[in-house]
Every structure is written in C-alpha cells, then in structure tokens.
Amino acid sequence: MPLPLYQQVKDHVLTRIRSGEWLPGARVPSEHELVRELNVSRMTANRALRELMRTGVLSRVAGVGTFVADFKAAGHPLQIRNIAEEIRSRGHTHHAQVISLQPIVATREVSERLSLSRDEVQVFHSLLVHFEQGRPVQVEDRYVNPTVAPDYLQVPLDRVTPNEYLMEVAPLQRVEHTVRAVIPPATIASRLELSASEPALLIERVTWSRGARASYALLYHPGSSFELRGGFDA
Amino acid sequence: MPLPLYQQVKDHVLTRIRSGEWLPGARVPSEHELVRELNVSRMTANRALRELMRTGVLSRVAGVGTFVADFKAAGHPLQIRNIAEEIRSRGHTHHAQVISLQPIVATREVSERLSLSRDEVQVFHSLLVHFEQGRPVQVEDRYVNPTVAPDYLQVPLDRVTPNEYLMEVAPLQRVEHTVRAVIPPATIASRLELSASEPALLIERVTWSRGARASYALLYHPGSSFELRGGFDA
DNA sequence: AAGTGGTCTAGACCACTGT
DNA sequence: CAGTGGTCTAGACCACTTT
Numbered sequence: 001m002p003l004p005l006y007q008q009v010k011d012h013v014l015t016r017i018r019s020g021e022w023l024p025g026a027r028v029p030s031e032h033e034l035v036r037e038l039n040v041s042r043m044t045a046n047r048a049l050r051e052l053m054r055t056g057v058l059s060r061v062a063g064v065g066t067f068v069a070d071f072k073a074a075g076h077p078l079q080i081r082n083i084a085e086e087i088r089s090r091g092h093t094h095h096a097q098v099i100s101l102q103p104i105v106a107t108r109e110v111s112e113r114l115s116l117s118r119d120e121v122q123v124f125h126s127l128l129v130h131f132e133q134g135r136p137v138q139v140e141d142r143y144v145n146p147t148v149a150p151d152y153l154q155v156p157l158d159r160v161t162p163n164e165y166l167m168e169v170a171p172l173q174r175v176e177h178t179v180r181a182v183i184p185p186a187t188i189a190s191r192l193e194l195s196a197s198e199p200a201l202l203i204e205r206v207t208w209s210r211g212a213r214a215s216y217a218l219l220y221h222p223g224s225s226f227e228l229r230g231g232f233d234a
Numbered sequence: 235m236p237l238p239l240y241q242q243v244k245d246h247v248l249t250r251i252r253s254g255e256w257l258p259g260a261r262v263p264s265e266h267e268l269v270r271e272l273n274v275s276r277m278t279a280n281r282a283l284r285e286l287m288r289t290g291v292l293s294r295v296a297g298v299g300t301f302v303a304d305f306k307a308a309g310h311p312l313q314i315r316n317i318a319e320e321i322r323s324r325g326h327t328h329h330a331q332v333i334s335l336q337p338i339v340a341t342r343e344v345s346e347r348l349s350l351s352r353d354e355v356q357v358f359h360s361l362l363v364h365f366e367q368g369r370p371v372q373v374e375d376r377y378v379n380p381t382v383a384p385d386y387l388q389v390p391l392d393r394v395t396p397n398e399y400l401m402e403v404a405p406l407q408r409v410e411h412t413v414r415a416v417i418p419p420a421t422i423a424s425r426l427e428l429s430a431s432e433p434a435l436l437i438e439r440v441t442w443s444r445g446a447r448a449s450y451a452l453l454y455h456p457g458s459s460f461e462l463r464g465g466f467d468a
Numbered sequence: 469a470a471g472t473g474g475t476c477t478a479g480a481c482c483a484c485t486g487t
Numbered sequence: 488c489a490g491t492g493g494t495c496t497a498g499a500c501c502a503c504t505t506t
Binding site: 264265266277280283284294295296297298299300 | 471472474
Binding site: 043046060061062063064066 | 490
C-alpha cells in the first residue's frame with residue numbers, strides 16, 4: 001500500500017527543497033505543471049501545495065505562482081532536544097543510570113499510544129534517570145516498538161541515550177509532544193529527589209519512524225529547577 | 235463575495251459546537267449527510283471536516299464517523315500569540331475578566347526583565363483571567379513598557395486581549411519563553427479554581443519590539459486540564 | 469449489506485496578475 | 488492575452504467498522 005498521491009507530491013517537493021535544488025524564493029512548479037509532470041489530477045497537486053503552504057514551507061500568490069518560503073520561522077517554538085546533548089552544551093556533566101531495561105506486556109495505554117494491534121502486546125521498556133552535575137534532572141520512562149528497534153534490549157543505555165540510539169537505527173519522521181504540570185507518582189518523585197506535592201514538568205512524546213510509531217516516552221523533570229525554553233525572531 | 239463554501243461548512247459546525255448544541259464526544263453529521271443538508275459536494279464537506287480535524291476541533295475515524303474532540307485537547311500557546319484566537323479556533327467561547335489595570339512602580343524583578351534604567355521605574359500592569367467555555371484557563375499577569383505602548387491603560391482589555399493590542403501598536407520582533415511547573419501563589423490558584431498544592435504550568439514570556447523590550451508576562455495555566463502541544467513533521 | 473472516511477479524477481468557473 | 492491559484496462539482500474506488 002503506497003503512500004497517498006498527495007503525500008508523494010509533497011515528498012517530491014520537500015526532497016528538492018531539502019537537497020538545496022530549490023532555494024528559498026525559487027519558483028515551484030505550478031499546479032498544471034505538476035499535473036503534467038507527475039500524472040496526478042489538479043486537485044491532488046492543489047492539496048499537496050496547499051498543505052505545504054499551511055505548514056510554512058511554501059508561499060503562494062494567486063495569479064503569480066508558488067515559491068519556496070524563507071526559513072525564518074524555522075525553529076520549533078518548543079525546543080525539546082536530546083537531554084544529554086543539552087546538558088553538555090551547557091558545559092555540565094551528564095550521566096545516566098539505567099533502572100530497568102526489559103521486555104514487558106504493553107498496558108492498554110501504552111498499546112494505544114504506539115497503535116499496536118492486540119497481538120503485538122510485547123514492547124521494550126526502559127527506565128532511566130539522567131543526572132546533570134550529579135543531580136537528577138529527568139526520569140525517562142520509555143516504551144519502544146520492537147518492530148522498529150529489535151535490538152533495543154542490547155543497547156548500553158548508560159553510554160548511548162535512547163534518543164541517540166533510536167535516531168540512529170530509525171530515521172525520525174515525526175514528533176508529537178504534550179507538556180503538562182503534574183504531581184508525579186511517588187516512585188518517580190523519589191528518583192527526582194522531590195518531596196511529596198512538589199510539581200514536575202511532564203513531557204509526553206511520541207515519535208514516528210518509517211510510517212510507524214517508534215516510541216512513547218514520559219519525561220519527568222523537577223518543576224523547581226527545570227525550564228523549557230523557546231522563542232523566535234521575526 | 236460570500237465566504238468560500240467549505241468555510242461556511244466549517245462555521246456551520248463551529249457554531250453548533252460553540253453554542254453547546256454539539257458537546258465533546260457527540261457525533262457530527264457524516265460527509266454524506268452534510269452533502270444533503272447543506273447542498274454542497276462531498277469534496278467540499280470533506281475539506282471542511284478535514285481542516286477542523288487538523289486544528290483539533292474534531293476527531294475522525296474511518297468507517298465509524300466524525301466526533302467533537304475532547305475539551306482539553308489544548309493548543310499551542312508557545313506557537314500562537316493570542317489565547318483568545320486559539321480558543322476560538324477550537325470552536326470554544328472565550329471571554330476575559332480584567333482584574334486590574336494600572337500604573338505601578340516596577341519591582342527589581344520586573345525592571346530587570348524589561349531592561350529598564352533606574353529612572354523609568356513606572357510600568358503598566360494588567361491582571362486578566364481568560365475563560366474557555368466559562369472555565370478559567372489562564373491567569374495573565376503582564377507588565378508593559380510605557381515607552382512602547384503609552385496608551386495601554388486606555389485599552390478595553392476585555393474586548394481586545396493585551397497581545398492583540400500590543401501586536402497592533404508595536405510590531406513583534408522577538409519572543410522568549412520559559413516553561414515551568416509550579417505551585418502557584420494562592421491568589422493565582424483561586425483565580426484558576428485550583429486547590430492548594432495543585433500544580434500549574436507557568437509560561438514566562440518576554441517580547442521585543444523596535445529593539446526594546448515591550449512586555450513581560452507570567453501566564454499561569456491549570457496543570458490538570460491544560461496541555462501544551464507541539465511537534466513537527468519531517 | 470450499509471455506512472463511513474480516505475483518496476482521486478476530469479472537468480469547470482472565477483478573480484487575479486503579468487505581458 | 489495566457490497563466491496562476493482558489494474553489495467547486497459529481498462522480499468513482501477503496502478499506503474499514505458496524506449491524
């Protein structure tokens with residue numbers, strides 16, 4: 001089952017933009033041209049270009065044409081990066097403690113987040129604590145789709161973070177996160193050296209790779225000492 | 235020149251969600267039903283519903299139907315500058331309550347955030363509560379640089395949000411955010427209808443305009459029902 | 469079997485910009 | 488004028504879930 005046609009058209013355009021073949025400001029083929037070049041209907045070409053405009057990749061002017069947008073609003077407003085890299089970029093030491101790494105039977109919650117059918121109930125689970133300058137800054141509770149990373153249980157997670165490993169074996173295609181303020185469960189709180197009723201910042205993250213959901217992670221940070229930063233320049 | 239048909243269909247749906255006629259979880263007319271009821275083609279109905287799904291207003295399941303999305307599927311306050319617009323785009327009602335609007339003498343903290351020299355100690359302060367479907371979703375504690383917006387105290391903030399006004403008089407140049415989990419001060423907690431020790435998500439935001447710092451805002455959201463969402467597609 | 473959303477086509481009319 | 492994007496239609500086929 002191939003990708004939808006409009007998605008193939010989007011990929012066709014994105015590939016040429018990413019390769020540098022079409023630079024910002026360059027003209028993109030018109031809908032009629034795409035119809036001829038790719039053998040799709042105009043509605044399909046229109047949907048592809050319209051969606052790329054909506055996400056800021058292209059800019060269109062009726063009566064004129066379609067153009068590669070300038071990259072200014074590039075950065076994701078909510079920058080959530082690899083924690084190890086982020087800590088090191090601040091000039092601090094990072095180390096990780098592996099609490100557990102094993103196959104488990106997925107709970108319904110996990111199964112839903114990873115969109116697993118009822119038979120593929122086995123997933124890989126890892127629980128890590130990340131330290132910055134010796135202080136705990138993140139508890140990482142992660143569920144990995146075995147189909148995407150079959151060798152996950154053999155990875156030395158104290159040396160290579162789950163994120164780094166997954167990025168290597170499975171090209172990152174899509175990320176979704178939600179951020180909330182919560183009072184963490186006691187088991188998590190103690191790992192973060194938080195007293196009861198101290199809040200934590202919880203980042204829930206789902207990643208996609210090769211069209212499938214690759215992993216689901218719950219990232220807990222002490223509310224008092226952890227900040228998420230973002231912003232942009234116009 | 236009437237609105238495009240697909241936009242009219244979107245409005246038709248949004249109106250019924252806003253009025254409470256269609257509650258979260260309720261079934262929305264199928265594409266075929268909209269075709270019959272509104273005399274549009276199925277592609278037009280499809281586009282309307284698809285776009286409402288992308289913005290999180292509806293959720294669709296192939297083979298089953300289209301439904302009003304759950305209430306708390308919150309938006310992207312880090313990406314969008316205007317909470318009122320954000321709430322309305324989800325098909326919900328917004329209103330704001332102005333608690334206070336007056337000049338104050340800047341504390342050292344505020345003065346630092348706005349990079350004011352020692353003589354410019356006077357700043358404008360506003361305190362608002364934003365409501366979504368009648369429930370408080372944000373307490374906005376804002377400090378405005380009088381040099382940038384000298385008429386701020388005359389603005390009807392219940393009709394025009396501070397953000398909307400500032401965007402109008404002072405072109406937005408730069409934004410910086412930090413996000414933390416906190417236990418809010420009691421005065422804030424009560425405005426959000428939170429009990430003691432319930433966590434809140436605190437967004438601190440500084441904006442720049444014409445090279446100067448324009449405003450400093452503390453945005454508190456209930457941790458239990460508010461989510462920050464982000465992500466990207468590769 | 470009937471209904472749903474997901475996609476796709478081959479046309480069409482329009483307002484607009486550039487030459 | 489020919490070209491562009493913006494919209495719209497009336498069909499169509501498919502995979503899927505519900506009855």
